[in-house]
Amino acid sequence: MIDLPTTCGFCSCGCALYVEPVGNRIAALCPSTNHPVSTGRLCIKGWNATPSVTGENRLRTPLVRKGDKLEPASWEEAISITSTKLRQISSKSGPHSIGVIGSAKTTNEECYSLAKLARGVIGTPNIDSACRFYDASLIPALLETTRVPASQIDINSIASAGSILIVGSNVMDQLAHVGSRIQDAVENGCKVVAVDSRVSRLAPQASMFLNSRPGTDLAWLRVLIRTIIDRQLYADEVPEMRGFEELRNSVGDAELKKLVDECGITGEAIVEAAEALAKNKPVVVMFGLGVLQQPESTRIVKALADVAILLGGSVMPLRGQNNAQGASDLGLAHDLLPGYMSLLDAGARSKWEQMWKCVLPSEPGMDAARMVRACGSGEIEALLIFGENVALSAPNTDQAVAALDKVEFLAVADMYLTQTAELADVVFPACSFLEKDGTFTNIERRVQRVRKVMEPIGESRSDLSIIGALASALGASLSDDPAEVMAEIAGSVASYENVSYGSLDQSWGDQWPMEGAETRLAPIPAAESREEPDYPMRLIASRINFHQQTGTVASRSAVLAREYPNTFAEMSSADAEKLRLRPGNPVRISSKSGSLTRRLVLSDSVMAGCVHVPFFFGGDSPNVLASGECDPVSGVPVYKACAVRVEAVK
Amino acid sequence: MNVGDTLVLKKSDVTMFFASIAHDMRLVAPKRRFGGDVIFDVVESPKEIAWDYGHDVYPPKRFLLPHYEDMFRYQANGDVRIEDLGEAPKQAIVGIRSCDVMAIRFQEKFFASQIVDPYYKARSDNTVLFSLVCNKPPKKECFCICCDSGPYLDAGFDVEMTDLGDEYLYRIGSEKGLKATEPGAFMLEPAKPEAFAQRKRIELQADSLFRTEAYFAKAIMFISTNDVPDKVWEELGSTCFRCAACTNLCPVCTCYTVDDRPEGEGAFVRCRSWDSCQFAGFTREASDHNPRPTFGSRVQRRFYHKASYQYIMRDGTHGCVGCGRCVSACLTKLDVPSVLKRIRRSMPEYLEPRKTPAGEV
Numbered sequence A: 001m002i003d004l005p006t007t008c009g010f011c012s013c014g015c016a017l018y019v020e021p022v023g024n025r026i027a028a029l030c031p032s033t034n035h036p037v038s039t040g041r042l043c044i045k046g047w048n049a050t051p052s053v054t055g056e057n058r059l060r061t062p063l064v065r066k067g068d069k070l071e072p073a074s075w076e077e078a079i080s081i082t083s084t085k086l087r088q089i090s091s092k093s094g095p096h097s098i099g100v101i102g103s104a105k106t107t108n109e110e111c112y113s114l115a116k117l118a119r120g121v122i123g124t125p126n127i128d129s130a131c132r133f134y135d136a137s138l139i140p141a142l143l144e145t146t147r148v149p150a151s152q153i154d155i156n157s158i159a160s161a162g163s164i165l166i167v168g169s170n171v172m173d174q175l176a177h178v179g180s181r182i183q184d185a186v187e188n189g190c191k192v193v194a195v196d197s198r199v200s201r202l203a204p205q206a207s208m209f210l211n212s213r214p215g216t217d218l219a220w221l222r223v224l225i226r227t228i229i230d231r232q233l234y235a236d237e238v239p240e241m242r243g244f245e246e247l248r249n250s251v252g253d254a255e256l257k258k259l260v261d262e263c264g265i266t267g268e269a270i271v272e273a274a275e276a277l278a279k280n281k282p283v284v285v286m287f288g289l290g291v292l293q294q295p296e297s298t299r300i301v302k303a304l305a306d307v308a309i310l311l312g313g314s315v316m317p318l319r320g321q322n323n324a325q326g327a328s329d330l331g332l333a334h335d336l337l338p339g340y341m342s343l344l345d346a347g348a349r350s351k352w353e354q355m356w357k358c359v360l361p362s363e364p365g366m367d368a369a370r371m372v373r374a375c376g377s378g379e380i381e382a383l384l385i386f387g388e389n390v391a392l393s394a395p396n397t398d399q400a401v402a403a404l405d406k407v408e409f410l411a412v413a414d415m416y417l418t419q420t421a422e423l424a425d426v427v428f429p430a431c432s433f434l435e436k437d438g439t440f441t442n443i444e445r446r447v448q449r450v451r452k453v454m455e456p457i458g459e460s461r462s463d464l465s466i467i468g469a470l471a472s473a474l475g476a477s478l479s480d481d482p483a484e485v486m487a488e489i490a491g492s493v494a495s496y497e498n499v500s501y502g503s504l505d506q507s508w509g510d511q512w513p514m515e516g517a518e519t520r521l522a523p524i525p526a527a528e529s530r531e532e533p534d535y536p537m538r539l540i541a542s543r544i545n546f547h548q549q550t551g552t553v554a555s556r557s558a559v560l561a562r563e564y565p566n567t568f569a570e571m572s573s574a575d576a577e578k579l580r581l582r583p584g585n586p587v588r589i590s591s592k593s594g595s596l597t598r599r600l601v602l603s604d605s606v607m608a609g610c611v612h613v614p615f616f617f618g619g620d621s622p623n624v625l626a627s628g629e630c631d632p633v634s635g636v637p638v639y640k641a642c643a644v645r646v647e648a649v650k
Numbered sequence B: 001m002n003v004g005d006t007l008v009l010k011k012s013d014v015t016m017f018f019a020s021i022a023h024d025m026r027l028v029a030p031k032r033r034f035g036g037d038v039i040f041d042v043v044e045s046p047k048e049i050a051w052d053y054g055h056d057v058y059p060p061k062r063f064l065l066p067h068y069e070d071m072f073r074y075q076a077n078g079d080v081r082i083e084d085l086g087e088a089p090k091q092a093i094v095g096i097r098s099c100d101v102m103a104i105r106f107q108e109k110f111f112a113s114q115i116v117d118p119y120y121k122a123r124s125d126n127t128v129l130f131s132l133v134c135n136k137p138p139k140k141e142c143f144c145i146c147c148d149s150g151p152y153l154d155a156g157f158d159v160e161m162t163d164l165g166d167e168y169l170y171r172i173g174s175e176k177g178l179k180a181t182e183p184g185a186f187m188l189e190p191a192k193p194e195a196f197a198q199r200k201r202i203e204l205q206a207d208s209l210f211r212t213e214a215y216f217a218k219a220i221m222f223i224s225t226n227d228v229p230d231k232v233w234e235e236l237g238s239t240c241f242r243c244a245a246c247t248n249l250c251p252v253c254t255c256y257t258v259d260d261r262p263e264g265e266g267a268f269v270r271c272r273s274w275d276s277c278q279f280a281g282f283t284r285e286a287s288d289h290n291p292r293p294t295f296g297s298r299v300q301r302r303f304y305h306k307a308s309y310q311y312i313m314r315d316g317t318h319g320c321v322g323c324g325r326c327v328s329a330c331l332t333k334l335d336v337p338s339v340l341k342r343i344r345r346s347m348p349e350y351l352e353p354r355k356t357p358a359g360e361v
Helices: A049-053 A075-093 A108-122 A138-144 A155-160 A176-187 A217-230 A244-250 A259-263 A267-279 A297-310 A324-329 A346-356 A368-377 A397-406 A463-473 A482-492 A558-563 A573-578 B011-021 B098-112 B118-125 B175-187 B193-207 B216-224 B230-238 B295-306 B309-315 B325-329 B336-346
Strands: A016-022 A025-031 A063-066 A069-072 A098-102 A127-129 A163-167 A191-196 A208-211 A283-287 A314-317 A382-386 A409-414 A426-429 A438-441 A447-450 A537-542 A569-571 A586-590 A595-602 A610-614 A643-648 B006-010 B026-032 B038-043 B068-075 B081-084 B091-097 B127-132 B159-163 B167-172 B188-190 B256-264 B267-274
Touching (some): A025 A049, A049 A558, A063 A075, A075 A409, A075 A426, A108 A346, A108 A438, A108 A463, A108 A482, A138 A314, A163 A267, A259 A267, A297 A314, A382 A463, A438 A482, A569 A573, B011 B167, B038 B091, B098 B127, B098 B309, B175 B188, B216 B336, B325 B336
Parallel strands (some): A098 A127, A098 A382, A163 A191, A191 A208, B026 B091, B127 B159
Antiparallel strands (some): A063 A426, A586 A643, B006 B188, B068 B267
């Protein structure tokens, strides 16, 4: 067994684990006992991490499109085709016709270097991470309110929360260690107020489980805020805070009485929830993708942050991907530089222009969702994608696939031949987190060491080495030594200044410090109503415990893939009866944008008027139903609460 | 020197003693890792053995039943050929706790019953267990005292060592242990009466220090007679995180699955890896029917194996050695002591008074 632990590459809890490599596979795996998160425990995906990443279909050589087919090629050929193509397109149409989408699953060093490659070497402002397809709306919202675009507390302190408000997250299945600490908190007397459109495994822990109609979180949150203010349940210092009056005025029209019709939650329940939270301190406010992928997601996150600030509590966004935090911290975004420096800030711009020896525009580039659309319109002519199965994770799957198919040049780096890689002109075989060095930053801002515990499978390489090779083919020099890259990060990004590989060999890693910026309350105006009569039902899309992301990695484990071998959709028995649908039979779920067919299962956990579709079973994606509409502030596509119709397949 | 002899080994000689043994076999022992973690592993030198280790998360059962192992390679096209890949190195597991010794004895019996498992048997034949008495329970989750499997043993070990301060009391429990002792026998001395007295004191003290209790008897009765209502199992199942750490880390659990890993050109490797009764896919049949369809029913299955008359009759003991790993590995409270307590304490609220006349079962 390898002497030093590494960090799990599945979710953002960031457990430390030990592995024993034998050739191209892993013969043993166990959690660390003393690591502050894993504490001798792993979730189902952690336990099955190794078969997932060493699956038999791992890409072993670069692939290059010859005619209709992707053929094995050498690294030299793959890199040279890519760099030649990028040069051609850049000189023909300008660097802004090139887009780069990175992954929140790669290391901090890789995220940083990819941003540098895009802005500094290629010279395009179109750089973003796949967080855009998941949870990026929390960043503008929290930058404006708590001023910490991350969790304000660590995982272990959840257990001492007095009350927890948790919205739109099946946390028990998605982030097991957070879920486990919530159970500990409940045992210590914590009151959990859970709000979700589907009864999840959190329900037995909740003092109050409120079923909200999908897409109505903003409405009840405005009422909750108004209740807290009207009943003066807020913390003592709140009336002096910046933004208090604006917030109070903005929710003046939120009425308890209208709530039941609109959201399915009664006014009494909101008052009870407000009192339960205010009476049981400290308060922790958590939210997951159920919130982060709704219409107006940024505004909803602001409302949730306001609730936390009003009650003197903390915010913990439940981000799923193992390095979502690090990818955001290190500037893998179209509108921000590393360390969340704004492109509008001339000082920050000139600092990074000197660092990266380039010219930075003050305007943001295209975000990931827009880049995919721009592939269709021809605005983007070359797209580089690292470690994200965009064909499945982008909204409006049919359009997205057509766009990726149409773009003049597509290069994809991934571990497996994903649906996205199948469309590529060049595919780079990337290695897994077990085959490279680096760091991940977990959900509690802890920067942790990822250690190479086995040699890369086949000819696969780390993303960092692929980025380095591309840079050098483009005439620049980017280090492919992770320690060197981390030293550059530590020297230029304030929150990472104490991070070094030397110190990470002595400890489990520290949480980056929260700046002492003054928190602000944000006004929360109402949103427009969104009824669509032809599509009377609402979609609830969620992920099953045993799956992760689009299934690129998790589906390779026989144990994980075995639990839910078949796709299905869930609906209440009352709705099924009303629509004359039989359980076990296929049903068609359609929206304005597309449709998919699933086998119907009856479930009382789904509220009336809703259909629940677990996502990503081997290429079947409910994102076909997403129109491509995005949150206007963050550009995160709307995947939740889509208006749909359900009918029997004749 | 005979089986049953009790000797002493000076601590100053312990490294040399195990070095002499290591000529013949590899040493597997508790090894210190990063941040205070301890994991049983192959050690290059007996100097690496962490004799005073506390909590080890990953049971040494993996040196007899590996987490993942290649069993054989076969060629499916052309001439069918089978190449055995089983490995059974000679090994001494040194410093293993009493509970883990008893767990291995349980597994040996299981893998030798009905059809003998040649992979397991070859390994267990080549393994000598040097168990280490727990002078105090190494962690608060320990409850071996409730399972007759520690903190010290009367039988079952090949060699048992008790820490007496400056020396170890060295008891030889089997022919295998006797043979393994031979190369270092010159370092052993006969035990004086005071050493036996000290061992007795250690036993009494160790027995008094347990902080976790699992009273099996009443729970076994309810489980065996199927008197635990489904509602209780489902309630327990609803809290499960489905991680299967309870069975992975249980030193007694024996369940595995097999997989064929393609190597190209018609060659496959048959691999075996730990599996868990806590997965739906473990019992789902080809027809899609699942005899254990709910999480609760799978928790029930696990406890039926751990604590029911039926399995005690088959195995001679209940399927738990009280190592406490399920307590520390579970993301919720589905460990043996907690579930047994739940069943014991809460049964009256569910039970109707029995209508069967007294005396009749």
